[in-house]
Amino acid sequence: MRIVLEKRPAPSRLMLGLTPVLAVIATMLAGGVMFWALGANPVEAIRTIFLDPLFDPTFGAYSRPQLLVKAAPLILIAIGLSLGFKAGIWNIGAEGQYIIGAVVGAGVGLAFYPTESRLIFPAMVLAGAFGGWAWAMIPAILKTRLGTNEILVSLMLVYVAENILASVASGLLKNPEGRGFPGSRNFARDYPAASNLELLPGTGMHWGVVAAFIAVIAAYALMTRHKMGFAIKLTGEAPRAARFAGVNPTRLVLFSLGTAGALAGMAGLFEVAGPAGQISIDFGSGYGFTAIIVAFLGRLHPVGILLAGLLMALTYIGGELAQLMLGMPAAAIQLFQGMLLFFLLAMDVFANYRIRIKTREAA
Amino acid sequence: MTDALLTLEGLTKAYPGVVANDSVSFAIKPGEVHALLGENGAGKSTLVKTIYGLVKPDAGRMLLNGTPFAPANPRAARAAGVAMVFQHFSLFDALSVAENVALGMDNPPGQRQLGARIREVSEAYGLPLDPDRIVGELSAGERQRVEIVRCLLQNPRLLIMDEPTSVLTPQEVDILFKTLRKLAAEGTSILYISHKLEEIRSLCEHATVLRLGQVVATCDPREKTARDLAEMMVGTALHVPEREGGETGQVLLEVKRLSLPAPGGFGTPLREISLALLSGEILGIGGVAGNGQDELLAALSGERPAPAGSIFLRQRDVSRLRPNARRALGLLAAPEERLGHAAAPEMSLTENALLTGEVREGLSSRGFIRWGKARDFAAQVIEAFDVRTPGTETAAGALSGGNLQKFVIGREILQKPDVFVVNQPTWGVDASAAAAIRQALLDLAQTGAGVVVISQDLDELMEIADHFTALNEGRLAPIRSARGLTIEEIGLMMGGAHDMDVADEDAIAEVQP
Numbered sequence: 054m055r056i057v058l059e060k061r062p063a064p065s066r067l068m069l070g071l072t073p074v075l076a077v078i079a080t081m082l083a084g085g086v087m088f089w090a091l092g093a094n095p096v097e098a099i100r101t102i103f104l105d106p107l108f109d110p111t112f113g114a115y116s117r118p119q120l121l122v123k124a125a126p127l128i129l130i131a132i133g134l135s136l137g138f139k140a141g142i143w144n145i146g147a148e149g150q151y152i153i154g155a156v157v158g159a160g161v162g163l164a165f166y167p168t169e170s171r172l173i174f175p176a177m178v179l180a181g182a183f184g185g186w187a188w189a190m191i192p193a194i195l196k197t198r199l200g201t202n203e204i205l206v207s208l209m210l211v212y213v214a215e216n217i218l219a220s221v222a223s224g225l226l227k228n229p230e231g232r233g234f235p236g237s238r239n240f241a242r243d244y245p246a247a248s249n250l251e252l253l254p255g256t257g258m259h260w261g262v263v264a265a266f267i268a269v270i271a272a273y274a275l276m277t278r279h280k281m282g283f284a285i286k287l288t289g290e291a292p293r294a295a296r297f298a299g300v301n302p303t304r305l306v307l308f309s310l311g312t313a314g315a316l317a318g319m320a321g322l323f324e325v326a327g328p329a330g331q332i333s334i335d336f337g338s339g340y341g342f343t344a345i346i347v348a349f350l351g352r353l354h355p356v357g358i359l360l361a362g363l364l365m366a367l368t369y370i371g372g373e374l375a376q377l378m379l380g381m382p383a384a385a386i387q388l389f390q391g392m393l394l395f396f397l398l399a400m401d402v403f404a405n406y407r408i409r410i411k412t413r414e415a416a
Numbered sequence: 417m418t419d420a421l422l423t424l425e426g427l428t429k430a431y432p433g434v435v436a437n438d439s440v441s442f443a444i445k446p447g448e449v450h451a452l453l454g455e456n457g458a459g460k461s462t463l464v465k466t467i468y469g470l471v472k473p474d475a476g477r478m479l480l481n482g483t484p485f486a487p488a489n490p491r492a493a494r495a496a497g498v499a500m501v502f503q504h505f506s507l508f509d510a511l512s513v514a515e516n517v518a519l520g521m522d523n524p525p526g527q528r529q530l531g532a533r534i535r536e537v538s539e540a541y542g543l544p545l546d547p548d549r550i551v552g553e554l555s556a557g558e559r560q561r562v563e564i565v566r567c568l569l570q571n572p573r574l575l576i577m578d579e580p581t582s583v584l585t586p587q588e589v590d591i592l593f594k595t596l597r598k599l600a601a602e603g604t605s606i607l608y609i610s611h612k613l614e615e616i617r618s619l620c621e622h623a624t625v626l627r628l629g630q631v632v633a634t635c636d637p638r639e640k641t642a643r644d645l646a647e648m649m650v651g652t653a654l655h656v657p658e659r660e661g662g663e664t665g666q667v668l669l670e671v672k673r674l675s676l677p678a679p680g681g682f683g684t685p686l687r688e689i690s691l692a693l694l695s696g697e698i699l700g701i702g703g704v705a706g707n708g709q710d711e712l713l714a715a716l717s718g719e720r721p722a723p724a725g726s727i728f729l730r731q732r733d734v735s736r737l738r739p740n741a742r743r744a745l746g747l748l749a750a751p752e753e754r755l756g757h758a759a760a761p762e763m764s765l766t767e768n769a770l771l772t773g774e775v776r777e778g779l780s781s782r783g784f785i786r787w788g789k790a791r792d793f794a795a796q797v798i799e800a801f802d803v804r805t806p807g808t809e810t811a812a813g814a815l816s817g818g819n820l821q822k823f824v825i826g827r828e829i830l831q832k833p834d835v836f837v838v839n840q841p842t843w844g845v846d847a848s849a850a851a852a853i854r855q856a857l858l859d860l861a862q863t864g865a866g867v868v869v870i871s872q873d874l875d876e877l878m879e880i881a882d883h884f885t886a887l888n889e890g891r892l893a894p895i896r897s898a899r900g901l902t903i904e905e906i907g908l909m910m911g912g913a914h915d916m917d918v919a920d921e922d923a924i925a926e927v928q929p
Contacts, residue, residue, distance in 0.1 A: 280783050283770065291760035296719045297751060298771045299739035 058406040068404040073350055073357070076397040077364070083396070084389045093379045101378055102371030102389070109374075116370045118257025122328050123369045125261040126151070126320035128362035130344035132268045133313030135353040136275075140288040142309050146192065146207025147317040148341025149214035150185035154318020155325040156214075156221055157184025159332050162247040163226055163237060169246045177247060178260070178322055185318015186311050188214065193310035197303045203310065215337055222334045237332035240325065249327030261323030265362075268316060273355040281308060317341060339387075343369075346394040365390070421446045421605045422467070422485070422498075422574055426476035429462050436462035438629040439476060444574065444622075447603045449596060451616040451637060453649055454626035460609050463626070464576050467607070468500045469493035491522060499567035500576040505559050509552035516551055517566045538565050541595045557588035564595070575599065576607045579706070581615060593619055613642040613907060625649060646907030665695040667731075668866040669716075669747070669835045674726040676715055684708040684890045686715060691885070691895060693835060693866040698857065700881025700898060701870040703910050708890035709870045710752065713839045716868070717749035718742045729835060743775045746834030750824050752843060752870075754817065758824045761813030765805065768812045769794035769827055776831040793830075801826030802852065818849030825853050829860055836860060839870040854880050874906060886910045 081103075085095030106116040130147045137144050158181025165173055192206035221227075223235035230238075240248040252258045276282035288295040288305055296302070320340065329336055347365050351357030372386030420443035429437040436459045444450045454460050465471040467478065469487030478485040480496055487493035490500075507516050514531045518524035525533070531547035538545040543561040551559060560580065567575055577596075581589045596606055596619065610616055616623060617637045625633040625648040633648045674689040686708050693699050703709065714720045716727065718739035727735040729747050737745070755761045759768045770779050770790045779790045794808040801822040805815055812820055821842070828836060841857065842850035858880055861867050870887070871877050877884060877898070884898040886909040893909040 278784050278787075280774070280780050280785060283767070283785060287760055287763070287767075287771065290762050291756045293753070293757040294760045294771060297717060297739065297749075297757055298774075299718070299743070301738065 055410070057409050058402065059409045060406055061404075065404055065407075068400075069352070072400040072404060073352065073361070073397060076350070076393060076400050079396040079400070080389065080392045083392055087385065087388065088375075088379075088381065091381060091385060093375075093381065098375055098379060098381065101375045102368055102386075105374055105378075106367055106370040112374060114255075116374065118251070118255060119370045120363060120366050121257035121262045122259070123366035124362040125259070125265040126324055126340045127344050127347045127365055128265040128359055129261065129268055129320040129323075130313075130317045130341055131347040131351065131358045131362060132265075132272045132355060133316035134344055135348045135351070135355070135358060136272065136285055137309035137313055138348055139276075139353050140285040140305055140309055141292070142306055143204045144189065144192070144207050144310055144313050145204050145345065146189070146209075146211050146341070147313060147344055148337060148339065149207070149211035150188045150314040150317035151321040151324075151341045152211075152214040152218050152337050153188040153321070154181040154185035154314075155321030155329075155336060156218060156226070156332060157181060157187075157318070158322030159237060159240070159325045160221075160226060162240065162244065162326065166238060166244060166247075171246065173247050174249070174260075174326070177326060178319060181322025182315040182319045185321065186315040188318070189310045189314025190307070193307050196310075197306050203306070207310075211341070218332070218336055219334050222332050222336070226332050228331075235334055239331045241327060241330040247326060249323050259323065259327045261320060261327065264319060264323065265359075269355045269359050272358075276355065285309065317344075343390060346390065346397075349394060350397055365393075368393070419445060420479075421448075421481060423479040424463075424467075424476070425479070427463065427466060427473045427478070428475040429466065429471060429473050435629050437466070437473070440626070440629070440631050441476075442624045442631060442634060444605050444607060446573075446605055447600050448622055449600050449606045449608055449620045451620035451623035452607060452609045452626065453616060453623050453637075453645065458626040458649075459629040460626055461578070462629075464500065464578060464607065464609060467493070467574075468498060468576060494522060494570055494572075497571070497573035498576065499570055499572035499574070500578070501560065501563045501567060501580060502578055505563055507551045507559055507562060510550065512548050512550055513545055513554075513562050514547035516562055517547075517569065520563075520566045521569065533569060534565055537568050541565075541568065541598060542591060543595055557591075560588075560592070564592075568599075572604060574605045574607060576609070578609045580608075581610065589615070613645045613910075616645065617642065642907045643902075646910070665864065667692050668695050668729065669693040669868070670728040670731075671716075672726055672728070674715060674722055676711060676720065676722060679711065679714070679720060683711055686711050687890045689890075689892045691868075691892060693868060695834075695864045695866055696861055697883065698861045698867045698869060698881045699895070700877030700884045701868065701887055701892070702872065702874055702877055702884065702906065703870075703887035704872060707887040709839055709887055711890065712887065713749055713751050713837060713870060716747070716837045717751070718747075740775050743772065743831075746832075747837070748772070748828045748831060748833035748835070749837040750828050750839070750841070752839040754820050754824055755813060759812040759820060762811055764794075764809045765798065765803075765812060765815075765823060766791045766794045766808045768823070769797060769808075772827060773831060797823055797826040797830055800830060801856070822849055822853060825856060829856055832863075833860070833865055835866045835868070837868040837870070840873075841869060841871065842873065842876060843871075850876075884909075 081099050085099055088098035089095040105112060106120065107113060130151060134144055134147055158177040161180035162173060162177045188210060189207070191210060192203040195201040195206055196203045222237065226237040228236060228238045238244060241250065249259050249261065252260070276286065284295065284300040284305060287298060288300055325332055325336065343365060347358060347361045350365070351359070351361035368390055372389065375381045375386065376383060423443040425441050426439040427437050428435070428439050440463060452460050452463065462471055466473050469490045469492055485496060487496060508519070514527055514534060517534060518527070518530055524530060534545055534547040538561065543565060545558070545561050545565055551562065554562070580592060600606055608616070608620055620637050623635050623637040624631055627649065637645060671689055671691045674686055676686040678685040684707055689712065691699065715722045718737055718741070722735040724735050725733060729745055732745070734742050734745060734747065751757045760771065766787065770785065773790070773793050774780050777789065777793050779786055779793065791808050797803065798805060798808065803815070803823045803826065804819050815823065825838065825841060838857070841853050854876065857867055857869060869877065869881060881898045883895050884901055884906070885895040886893045888910065
């Protein structure tokens with residue numbers, strides 16, 4: 054008896070919709086085993102990660118607003134990434150674009166300190182978007198002009214961005230009144246005009262959340278109604294047909310990398326001016342990488358990304374809770390999130406293949 | 417046939433919907449250069465894949481030196497002394513020659529020893545190769561040498577060569593032939609697959625001709641003319657219809673000395689292609705696959721920009737224009753490959769109608785798609801060309817080949833092109849759909865459009881074309897009137913016997929003033 058994978062004539066639509074759910078379940082099972090091996094009660098650990106942040110009577114009030122705070126940058130970045138991913142353009146460097154967006158946006162804000170102009174925050178948002186866009190243009194232009202691989206270039210630029218962040222946090226943008234500690238002035242505490250505070254108290258709703266929702270709607274309209282969305286979809290599904298149809302590959306690379314960079318940069322600015330509060334050496338928190346998981350978990354569909362972003366945010370908050378309550382190491386939580394992508398990609402096999410059990414090999 | 421090296425007996429292999437090999441039997445003697453001749457789709461590739469252990473036959477058997485031979489995989493075939501040089505090279509650009517050779521061997525010796533062997537073998541057969549060079553820097557001919565030397569190091573008894581000259585310059589072909597003759601003289605048998613008639617006549621002692629999966633003839637090609645071989649390949653029923661050249665008018669499309677390097681590693685470069693297409697004219701371009709058909713279509717459609725001053729539409733230089741700009745001016749095209757090139761298989765017919773119809777049918781406004789109009793246009797194509805489909809939202813890939821082809825052709829014709837370039841309009845299409853498509857092309861020309869039909873189906877070209885030419889290694893043979901053209905002349909134009917050019921200058925002068 055042998056178990057063989059047999060290619061389906063066409064991908065199963067049922068499985069395409071079902072695999073994200075199956076992946077979440079498989080992650081819970083495998084994660085449970087991991088938590089058990091670390092000496093925790095697996096059921097309690099899974100409950101702490103997925104349910105306690107929302108329903109726990111003591112922590113719920115604190116962690117529910119965090120859901121939107123954490124989900125917003127993930128969704129914003131993942132929406133941008135999904136455009137390129139759909140066309141087969143792999144921007145792995147959103148983390149770098151996120152950091153540079155934060156640095157440039159914060160830089161503009163700090164340059165006008167302590168203005169009370171109402172224009173300063175919009176200017177910072179634009180500057181953040183510009184910073185992320187410009188950082189993404191490096192792999193885009195290298196790819197279109199010299200044919201370099203955007204995966205490698207965008208990824209390596211993350212490390213460059215991290216070094217720039219470390220440099221400005223303890224140099225150019227350092228708080229002059231910070232008694233020599235690295236890190237910029239705190240927007241949330243010291244600079245009200247330039248801060249990105251909660252719009253409705255107790256909800257976690259800030260301008261980044263608004264931007265994320267707008268991005269979801271805009272991406273949906275782009276993909277279903279606009280020529281550019283059609284070109285993206287066509288390039289991903291049949292690249293030769295796209296060239297025949299007249300899609301300009303150079304423009305597509307510039308557009309998708311640029312949009313992803315601008316959205317990631319904006320996400321960085323919303324984060325630095327709000328939840329993070331300041332430019333600090335450890336500002337880069339991995340949102341740019343996690344957003345890759347979010348994009349795929351959401352099947353590169355705007356609404357899917359919205360849901361996947363919320364789910365991923367939940368694992369972030371639940372993971373912190375698990376660290377606090379059960380003493381789980383931070384690495385275990387990252388592993389848990391990584392498992393999610395692993396299982397999702399593994400489950401995708403079943404969309405394209407079905408399992409056949411052959412009892413006897415025919416000669 | 418005890419003296420044969422390899423005997424094939426009744427080999428049959430069927431794929432869903434097509435019998436690729438239908439009880440094929442023949443034998444290859446030791447030291448013989450044996451040609452396997454046939455049009456595209458005749459079943460040559462399936463047959464050699466069977467010998468090389470890549471395909472398992474449904475019925476029939478093979479004997480190697482009189483003992484049953486059924487290789488389970490290429491490794492087993494190589495162990496039995498069968499080696500193959502593929503049409504497409506399987507080499508790693510970033511590695512050296514010696515490293516590439518080692519990768520293809522089952523038990524490679526050490527690099528230094530291997531390097532010495534490569535030098536020795538390659539020089540012995542007149543194929544000098546430096547084992548330390550990086551493959552990425554080699555020419556196509558040198559890359560092929562790597563493949564050949566890799567095979568020779570295994571001391572094969574049978575060497576299979578699949579279209580080996582398609583990527584070579586004439587000089588390289590000469591060198592290759594010398595090597596092959598030397599190998600044969602030493603007792604190695606060679607199975608040589610090609611549809612180039614002159615090559616086979618000069619190289620091979622024996623030929624087996626396949627048509628639609630069956631052996632239709634065996635002969636000694638040296639005793640046959642190119643005409644005989646062409647007739648065997650395409651079938652004798654090559655009828656030349658009486659067709660009056662339609663009303664032709666002014667020049668619509670003019671190509672002037674268009675040369676383009678091969679796209680990527682495996683394409684064919686276009687070499688100094690010139691043609692003029694009049695309104696109301698159908699120009700048929702014959703030739704075997706891989707001689708520049710795809711490349712010519714891509715250059716005309718605008719997928720690959722051409723050098724300025726090489727393509728003119730109504731005297732306007734369109735060489736640098738992108739596909740949609742050319743469409744706007746009236747130059748439309750339909751490529752050969754339906755799935756993935758002319759149409760996106762997983763997208764709906766509406767989306768596929770938008771694929772080329774956006775500009776001329778006004779299917780978008782200010783960047784936003786007018787899906788309603790796109791759907792109407794798709795419905796029009798379906799209606800006018802009798803495309804059998806449940807509706808406009810069906811995925812293109814779900815249609816049968818004939819129906820999708822009618823959709824693809826109809827999509828362009830309904831846009832009322834001034835010039836329509838189509839590659840293989842009826843490839844893999846059932847007879848009634850093929851007839852409908854040919855009629856549509858004739859009707860289009862009747863309205864005053866110019867049509868370029870690139871096809872490997874000579875019957876088709878003779879039926880609809882006013883003028884005929886053929887692509888051979890990226891060159892266009894002189895354009896001739898299709899009327900009164902004999903099969904021998906066609907065969908020679910397709911086979912690239914360039915000495916024809918001199919003899920027929922008078923005839924050329926008639927049609928190309």
